[in-house]
Amino acid sequence: MEPANGLKLDYNHALTIKEFPYIIRWREDRCKRCGQCTAVCPNGAIKPTVKYMRVIESGGDTPKPKPVRRIIHVIEQVNNIENYCTGCAVCALVCPNNAIEPEYNPQNKFLFYKNLGGEGYKRGGRRNDPGVSTLDRIKFTRISMLTDPALDAGRHEFRVRSYIGRILPPEELPLKVEDGRLVVDKTRGKFIPPVREIFPIMIGSMSIGALSPYMWEGLAMGVAYLNEVEGIPVVMCSGEGGFPPRLLKSRYVKYFILQIASGYFGWDSIIHTLPYMTEDPAAIEIKYGQGAKPGDGGLLMAPKVIKLIAEIRGVPMYVDLPSPPTHQTKYSIEEAVMKMIQSMSMAFGFRVPVYPKISGTRTSKAVLNNLARNPYAAALCIDGEDGGTGAAYNVSLDKMGHPIASNIRECYLDLVKQGKQNELPLIAAGGIGKKGNLAANTAALIMLGASAVAIGKYIMQATADCLGDEWNRCNLCNTGKCPRGITTQDPKLYRRLNPDKIAERVVEIFKAADVELRKIFAPMGRSTELPIGMSDGLSIDDKAMAERLEISYAC
Amino acid sequence: MCRLAAITSAKYFSPMENILALETMKEGHDGSGLGLTLKDLGGEFKDLKEYPILSGICSRKGREILESYMEEMGFKMIYHWKPKIKQVKGIIRRDHYFAYVFDYPDGWKDKSWREKEDLLMNTRLTLRKMGEADESIFVFSFYPDVITLKEVGDPLEVGEFFGLDKDILKAKIIFAQGRQNTNYQIYLYACHPFFIQGYCTMTNGENTAFVPIREFLMSRGFPGYMGYNSDSEVFAHILHYVSRQLNFPLTYYKDVLTPLKWDEIEQRKDKEALFLIKQSMRPLCIDGPNMVIGFIPDGTCFMVQDAKKLRPGVVGGIEGKYALMSELCGLDKVIPNRDRSKDIFPMKYDMVIVSPDAKEVKVWNQLMA
Numbered sequence: 001m002e003p004a005n006g007l008k009l010d011y012n013h014a015l016t017i018k019e020f021p022y023i024i025r026w027r028e029d030r031c032k033r034c035g036q037c038t039a040v041c042p043n044g045a046i047k048p049t050v051k052y053m054r055v056i057e058s059g060g061d062t063p064k065p066k067p068v069r070r071i072i073h074v075i076e077q078v079n080n081i082e083n084y085c086t087g088c089a090v091c092a093l094v095c096p097n098n099a100i101e102p103e104y105n106p107q108n109k110f111l112f113y114k115n116l117g118g119e120g121y122k123r124g125g126r127r128n129d130p131g132v133s134t135l136d137r138i139k140f141t142r143i144s145m146l147t148d149p150a151l152d153a154g155r156h157e158f159r160v161r162s163y164i165g166r167i168l169p170p171e172e173l174p175l176k177v178e179d180g181r182l183v184v185d186k187t188r189g190k191f192i193p194p195v196r197e198i199f200p201i202m203i204g205s206m207s208i209g210a211l212s213p214y215m216w217e218g219l220a221m222g223v224a225y226l227n228e229v230e231g232i233p234v235v236m237c238s239g240e241g242g243f244p245p246r247l248l249k250s251r252y253v254k255y256f257i258l259q260i261a262s263g264y265f266g267w268d269s270i271i272h273t274l275p276y277m278t279e280d281p282a283a284i285e286i287k288y289g290q291g292a293k294p295g296d297g298g299l300l301m302a303p304k305v306i307k308l309i310a311e312i313r314g315v316p317m318y319v320d321l322p323s324p325p326t327h328q329t330k331y332s333i334e335e336a337v338m339k340m341i342q343s344m345s346m347a348f349g350f351r352v353p354v355y356p357k358i359s360g361t362r363t364s365k366a367v368l369n370n371l372a373r374n375p376y377a378a379a380l381c382i383d384g385e386d387g388g389t390g391a392a393y394n395v396s397l398d399k400m401g402h403p404i405a406s407n408i409r410e411c412y413l414d415l416v417k418q419g420k421q422n423e424l425p426l427i428a429a430g431g432i433g434k435k436g437n438l439a440a441n442t443a444a445l446i447m448l449g450a451s452a453v454a455i456g457k458y459i460m461q462a463t464a465d466c467l468g469d470e471w472n473r474c475n476l477c478n479t480g481k482c483p484r485g486i487t488t489q490d491p492k493l494y495r496r497l498n499p500d501k502i503a504e505r506v507v508e509i510f511k512a513a514d515v516e517l518r519k520i521f522a523p524m525g526r527s528t529e530l531p532i533g534m535s536d537g538l539s540i541d542d543k544a545m546a547e548r549l550e551i552s553y554a555c
Numbered sequence: 556m557c558r559l560a561a562i563t564s565a566k567y568f569s570p571m572e573n574i575l576a577l578e579t580m581k582e583g584h585d586g587s588g589l590g591l592t593l594k595d596l597g598g599e600f601k602d603l604k605e606y607p608i609l610s611g612i613c614s615r616k617g618r619e620i621l622e623s624y625m626e627e628m629g630f631k632m633i634y635h636w637k638p639k640i641k642q643v644k645g646i647i648r649r650d651h652y653f654a655y656v657f658d659y660p661d662g663w664k665d666k667s668w669r670e671k672e673d674l675l676m677n678t679r680l681t682l683r684k685m686g687e688a689d690e691s692i693f694v695f696s697f698y699p700d701v702i703t704l705k706e707v708g709d710p711l712e713v714g715e716f717f718g719l720d721k722d723i724l725k726a727k728i729i730f731a732q733g734r735q736n737t738n739y740q741i742y743l744y745a746c747h748p749f750f751i752q753g754y755c756t757m758t759n760g761e762n763t764a765f766v767p768i769r770e771f772l773m774s775r776g777f778p779g780y781m782g783y784n785s786d787s788e789v790f791a792h793i794l795h796y797v798s799r800q801l802n803f804p805l806t807y808y809k810d811v812l813t814p815l816k817w818d819e820i821e822q823r824k825d826k827e828a829l830f831l832i833k834q835s836m837r838p839l840c841i842d843g844p845n846m847v848i849g850f851i852p853d854g855t856c857f858m859v860q861d862a863k864k865l866r867p868g869v870v871g872g873i874e875g876k877y878a879l880m881s882e883l884c885g886l887d888k889v890i891p892n893r894d895r896s897k898d899i900f901p902m903k904y905d906m907v908i909v910s911p912d913a914k915e916v917k918v919w920n921q922l923m924a
Contacts, residue, residue: 148761148844149865156863159816163834170801170835171775175828180804181924182828195834197817419774421767422838525763528814528862529840536766 014079019109021472022087022102024077030099033073037091037100042474042481045085046100049076075100081113088467088474090483104471111394121394124477124487126292126431126457127386128398130470133434134405134545138444141539141554144525153515153522160517161233162452162530164283165195165353165378167423193378194351196282199226199234200530201442201513203506204383204429204454205259205285205357207239209300209309209321210390210477212494214502215464215486220247220256221499222463222506227255234510235282237454240298240323242266242312245273254279259357260344261287262297263323265313271347280352283378284344288327288336289359291387291404291430293396297323301391303480304489333370341376353378360384360402360430368411372420379425381454382407386431388457390487391478404430405448409549412449412533421533425451433458434470438509439516447534448549460486463505464497557747557759558733559868560885561848563856565875565912567597570704570724573731574714576878576885580733588734589713590746591704592696592755593726595854600700603634606656607675610695610703611682612743614650617691621682628678629660638704639718646708646716654702672698672752676779683782693743696750702726705746727912728850732757745784749791752779753852756794758787759881760845760866764838765789771838772796790847793839798851805851806919809906811836812847813862819922848879854911862903870907870916871898877909877916 017023024046038048050071058065077085085102092101114121144150151158174190175182203223208216219236226232233255240261247253248270258281260267289295300309300321310317327336337356344354355378358367364382371377384404389397408428415421428450432441434457442453460466464486467474477487485494521527524537531537539554540546546553560576562568570591577589600608613621625632634656640648663674679697686692695703702724706713710733714720732747747757762768765786772780772792777800780792790812797803797811814833820826843861846868850856858868858879870879871886871893878889886898901907904921 144761144763148763151842151863157816163837167834167837168831170796170832173828173831173835175803175831177802177804180806181825182803182807182832183825184827184831192831416770416774419771419776421770421774422835525761525844526842528842529764529837531764531767532838533767533770534764 015081015113017077017079018105018107019113020077020084021105021108021110022085023105024075024085024091025101025103026075027099028074030097031075032097032099034096036094036096037075040090040094040483042088042090042476042479042483043086044083045078046075046091047078049074081116084110084114086474086476087471088476088483090467110472114394122391122478123394123397123472123475124388124390124392125468125472125475126388126397126470128470128472129386133386133431134403134540135431135441135444136435136437137540137542137545138405138551139539139554140443140520140524140537141552142537143523148525151522151525151527153518156522156527158518158521158527160200160514160521160530161197162200163195163425164198164355164427164452165425166193166375167195167425168192169419169423191350191375193376194353196235196353197233198282198452199232199510199514200446200452200517201438201510202234202257202427202452202454203236203459204456205237205239205257205287206390206456207241207298207300208244208312209241209304209489210239210487212482212485212488212497213308214494214497214499215460218463218497218499218502219459219506220252221503223255224252225503225507226510230507230511232510232514237285240265240287241300241309242269242314244312245269248273249276249278251279253277253281256281257283257285259285259287261323262325262327263321265315265321265323268314269312274347280348283353283355284348285381286340286344286354286356288356289361289383290389291359291383291385291401292389293392294359294361294400295325296392296396297325299323299391299478301478301480306489309489333367337367337370337377338374341374345376355379355381355427357381357383360404360407362402364402364407364411365414368414368424372415372418372424377424379427379451380411381427381429382411383454384428384430386434387429389477401430404428404445406548408445408450409448413550415449416533421449427452427454429454429456439513439520442513443517443520444538446530446532447538448551449533451530451532459506459509462509463502557757557881558885559731559757559759559846559848559879559881560889561728561730561757561856561879562889563728563850563854563877563879563909563913565727565914567725567727568729570719570726570729570731571714572889573729574710574719576880576888577710577731577733579884579888580882588705588707588743588746589710590732590734590748590757592730592748592750593702593724593728594700594755594850595727596700596702597725597727598723599634599636600656600702603656604700606633606658607697607699608702609655609657609679609697610653610701612649612652612693612705613686614691617686618651620685621692624682624685625655625657630657630678632656633658639722641715641718643708643712643716646706646712652704652717676752680778680781698750698753701750703748703750705743707743728854728856730755730757730848730850742784744782747785747787749785749788751791751795752799754791754795754798754849756787756791756847756849758790758845758847760787760843760861762786762789762841762845763843764841767838768793768841775800787845790845791849794849794851805855805857805908806906806924807832809859809919809921811839812841812859813903813921814840815921822922823924825924846881856909858901858907860901860903860905864903869898869900870909871895872913872916874915875913877913879907879909
């Protein structure tokens with residue numbers, strides 16, 4: 001006889017638990033059935049249920065084990081691909097008795113099924129590649145010791161600073177000699193582009209909207225403190241999505257880079273606030289691409305578009321906000337880059353450096369050369385494949401993009417050929433501090449040719465304990481259900497964060513990075529200027545990589 | 556660490572004075588080479604001041620190549636000096652050590668000085684390239700009133716080898732370096748002093764910023780910025796770049812090598828220019844450890860330190876004769892009867908400048924300028 005309602009007793013329609021990326025390990029003997037784990041699970045991956053089971057009981061004055069059958073309460077993993085366990089482990093975090101935790105299942109077949117309804121798998125986070133990155137394989141091998149004394153990171157004067165902005169070559173400086181001194185010859189009318197001195201690690205573009213208000217506020221407070229109290233000129237990029245008008249009018253705006261991207265979200269408000277601004281922003285970043293999802297536009301999901309976000313961005317509440325993959329005005333590179341740089345420069349009276357950000361690509365040199373010929377281009381930011389994002393297709397995150405190390409290196413060497421290595425600063429992003437080695441990765445990129453680096457994922461990890469990793473853990477940023485409260489607009493979730501604590505962590509991170517950078521540069525005998533392009537200091541344990549990066553091989 | 560002995564004088568003197576000064580500092584060099592650059596020549600060169608002198612070393616084959624190339628270029632040899640070589644144990648004699656004095660090719664006599672300088676440098680570079688692979692030709696300088704001698708070996712023995720103790724070769728400015736080979740091969744082109752179009756420097760120390768500086772110089776599009784067998788060669792080229800190519804006054808050499816901090820720049824009258832220079836010439840900043848001694852075409856000599864003063868250096872003397880030395884014992888050897896209380900040990904902000912003909916010495920302070 002066929003089962004009622006089409007139910008097949010062989011369960012052949014269902015996935016086994018082994019197809020899932022994380023398997024819940026629940027211990028019945030420890031669980032007190034408080035229900036906290038099921039309440040907190042961001043993806044509904046566990047549920048309380050009842051079972052009629054045979055259990056062994058022993059009791060009474062002379063206990064003797066005996067089997068009984070009874071209804072018991074259990075926590076069960078949901079056997080549904082939409083409610084897969086993401087491995088975030090907030091269940092373990094809240095469990096009072098250590099009764100539950102997810103365990104990574106390396107045999108999972110998750111990607112075979114995560115396309116229900118013909119929709120590709122979308123997520124946040126970064127590339128699921130737990131391997132050791134090129135940056136982490138680079139070592140600093142030119143150690144000053146006897147023939148050239150090492151500097152003292154604690155005693156000597158150090159200046160770990162860099163520039164954003166177009167720097168004139170010495171030959172073009174409008175200088176003349178008067179009474180044995182050089183003076184600026186103003187009669188020549190030479191345009192001297194704006195240049196900002198910054199700490200070489202900046203916080204990369206993450207928008208208000210993608211980040212929760214508390215997260216963004218914490219970062220912003222930390223950056224302001226670093227500048228005003230610690231004297232470390234860290235800058236932070238707004239990401240696409242506008243900027244709070246009150247902050248725009250404040251003096252703190254000078255610590256921020258405003259980003260304009262293909263959706264132009266928030267720029268109506270910025271343009272209207274321009275006449276009331278008392279300070280210039282640190283720079284303007286024009287986003288053409290993002291390392292985590294090259295060729296894809298930004299996307300802010302409807303649940304995140306709450307009143308505050310809608311006001312800043314100038315859009316209705318609770319609608320999806322996709323940015324087009326490319327700027328709609330784009331006709332050619334001249335159109336997209338040159339005119340946009342000109343327009344943005346003009347909007348800020350040519351007092352603010354304006355630079356584009358692109359995703360890492362084999363064609364980056366073409367963009368670079370266009371910029372090298374454009375005297376208003378202030379820098380080029382290249383975002384490598386290990387960059388993070390709030391929302392993207394998994395295929396973009398995992399398979400699209402170019403590693404940052406060789407991309408930066410070839411661009412730098414191309415500038416060297418043209419003698420423009422000091423004119424157009426390169427900003428490297430994507431995977432810096434992937435394994436926690438923030439200062440080492442930064443120093444490696446600087447010595448390969450970058451003037452500065454931008455970090456995103458690292459700062460979320462280190463300030464707010466982001467749960468994501470390269471084993472696809474959590475990565476729910478796109479859903480607005482971030483269990484840590486970092487990438488959500490749900491007050492119930494973001495209240496889990498304390499903005500003051502985040503600000504404190506930002507300060508700690510940059511102070512520590514400052515010290516660690518000195519600890520790298522001092523034994524290599526550098527202290528006054530960043531060792532940009534000092535490739536003789538680097539080695540790698542792979543001959544092919546050494547050849548590609550034009551550094552030495554050491555093993 | 557290399558030992559340096561520079562002497563500038565109103566009267567002609569023998570390079571043996573420099574070599575004897577190096578001898579007193581012997582524990583600081585390992586005999587891996589001696590380099591000598593003589594400017595404002597006396598003796599047999601006294602009446603040949605306007606003619607360029609090509610100094611170098613070549614093999615028999617190299618000599619033929621060199622002479623035929625110079626002839627082909629139209630240079631006419633008017634004088635040929637060669638050292639009176641005395642075989643010294645430990646120094647491997649090469650075929651020909653020479654200083655040829657040439658007259659310019661026809662058609663070049665009326666060209667501008669800058670054009671002539673470029674002709675001389677390009678000729679030197681071509682000869683260098685022609686003989687570099689098989690080491691058949693080494694050319695160190697090709698410039699009026701300047702001779703350069705270099706050889707591998709202990710300075711005193713090399714001096715004897717060249718017969719300088721007997722020769723009447725004299726000059727008013729002589730730079731000598733006793734080389735302490737560190738991390739680069741013993742090679743004649745790695746031996747200081749380095750000379751380019753009237754600018755010359757020698758250095759004690761290592762240059763940790765060598766690679767970015769080399770890349771910056773080589774990408775300036777100036778053919779003379781090449782070689783770099785020693786990380787110290789960049790100091791001569793930076794001097795040339797700052798003074799000749801950019802036409803900055805000499806003291807800006809110090810501002811380029813060791814830029815002031817922003818708050819220090821604020822105190823300077825030329826702060827606007829320094830703001831721009833600090834940014835635009837960022838890749839030329841050094842972190843030491845280096846002390847640099849140099850001369851420029853008008854005969855001014857100078858000494859500068861890295862910003863941490865990680866290397867020794869002293870300047871002292873009497874009117875008409877000053878010595879710029881890496882060690883005090885060298886100065887004592889050369890000018891013993893001076894007022895020692897007036898010896899100058901330049902510190903991080905100082906540039907010691909000795910005017911032509913050793914008339915006066917002054918300390919230019921980077922902060923007070």
